[in-house]
Amino acid sequence: MNTSAQLRAALAASLTRDGTLTDPHWRGAAETVPRELFTGNYFEQVPGSVPTRYRPVRQGDSEWLQGIYTDRTLITQLDGNIRPNDVTDGTVAGSPSSSSTLPSLVLRMWRQLDARPGQQVLEIGTGTGYSTALGAHRLGDDNLTSIEYDPVVGDAAAAAVKAAGYAPRLIIGDGLRGDPEGQPYDRLIATCSVRYIPIPWLHQVAPGGKILVTLSGWGYASGLALLTVTGPGAATGRFLPGYTSFMMARPHDRPPRPTLVLLPGEERPSRIDPAAIGTWTGSWVAQLAAPSAERMGAGAEQILWDVSSGSQARTAPGPDGGWTVVQRGPVRLWDHVEPAVRSWQAAGEPHQEAFGITVSASRQRVWIGTEDGPGWDLPI
Known part of the structure; x- marks a missing residue:
């Protein structure tokens, strides 16, 4: 059976071959941070079940470690309170409410954010803490703050981040309100989706700083946007290639x-x-x-x-x-x-990378092609 270190190295090599890991520093993070500390036990979807049911996969099960180092999202909580250890017999139905996002997406988003050591970065959605640990490894503990809405999830993440040897600043609170201390940041990355850009983010990221966030909604469609803050409460940006989705921030959920x-x-x-x-x-x-x-x-x-x-x-x-x-x-x-x-x-049915977004104090508008093209206001 392969060890954790061997599986990490194999995953990093695979992500390098497919173009996800183009920066050796982020490859080093992927090879170093043990994902199993952050996922622990997780749920597997039961194929063909209606409504969808899940079975727990626990440490000691033959597929546990191999599953952790497969490039996929691992469900770690259902309905806001059911964790794998709570299921003592058989399977359980529920809606995923917390997860460890597939490593390729986490690493790709860190690369797209273009965060570098010395910059102050705010992460919205600590989740399991795996993304947080990757960021702390690359950027340094003193440069990263992460906020988690769910105190149970946040406490588990804090223990895992500490066990992995990192000590970024961790906060339990509403990430949509940003950092309670409101310090200026150079970058903001969200590992949950939102219906619109929260106004506090636009005041806590300094002009010229960047926000990387997935915009979603009650129709379950998503698009990943990279915005540059142009002034207090204002930003503009474009949507990125690919297909990115995250669980909705709970205050924005349907x-x-x-x-x-x-x-x-x-x-x-x-x-x-x-x-x-x-x-x-x-x-x-x-x-x-x-x-x-x-x-x-x-x-x-x-x-x-x-x-x-x-x-x-x-x-x-x-x-x-x-x-x-x-x-x-x-x-x-x-x-x-x-x-x-x-x-x-x-317009030719373009992918979302042909779309952009303009944010001001009074409206947030998504448009096709250019700012004066067809567009729609987000529901702020």
């Missing part, structure tokens, strides 16, 4: 909802193929246009549901070709989505 019941409404032809919003960027555009809606369904049969207003939109293939949409409620969701998708299609 509200509780009842069981969906599809109700009658007004029917008309759809002017777009509903399957367009089932693609990675198409779903992102639909979410920008209808930020209060959740999206369900697949292909031509899409469902949008705004819990706060009770509004619904559902599409289906038309009886004579094309597609139909049924809408009800005060917000005509499909009426918002259609022109947004058509604007995106007119």
Whole structure:
């Protein structure tokens, strides 16, 4: 059986070959920081289970260490309070609420942030502490502050970071409010997603500093943005290539909802193929246009549901070709989505790297191509 050091070296070598690790300093961090200290026991999804169920994988199990050094996200908590050790028999259903993100994504984001020793860096979302330890190894303990919302998760991360030999500044609190002491930072990296850029971040990162964050929403679409702060409360940036998603910051997560019941409404032809919003960027555009809606369904049969207003939109293939949409409620969701998708299609259906974002004290706007291109305000 391979040792932890051997598995770390093999993972680092693999990530170097695929272009993730282009900086020898970050490769050194990947080869040094023992991920098993941070994941501990974790959950494996039970294939084919509906609703999704998970089984615990514990230290001592034959696949435990090998799984830790596979490049994948490991679920470490369900429903905000269920951890692997809490499951004493069989499997458990739940929604992931904390995880150890796949190493390639963590390392790629650190590289994209372009943080260097001597710069002050604020990390939002300590999580298991693995990303924090990688940052501390590369940047130095004195240059890194990390904030975790969940005190149980944060305490476990603090113990793991200490066991790994690092001592960055760790805070339990609401990361969306930033550092309670408000000191200026050169860089901010978020390992959770948000619906909009929290205003405190824009005042705690110094002008010229950078913010790397995943923007997401209740439609479950995501895009990774790198912003440069241009002044207090203001920033501009672009979305990056690739496909990045994180769990939503809990204060930004969707509200509780009842069981969906599809109700009658007004029917008309759809002017777009509903399957367009089932693609990675198409779903992102639909979410920008209808930020209060959740999206369900697949292909031509899409469902949008705004819990706060009770509004619904559902599409289906038309009886004579094309597609139909049924809408009800005060917000005509499909009426918002259609022109947004058509604007995106007119631009050539680009990936999110063709999108940008401009943030001011009064609005946060995502746009295609240039600032004067088609755009949508985020729900601040």
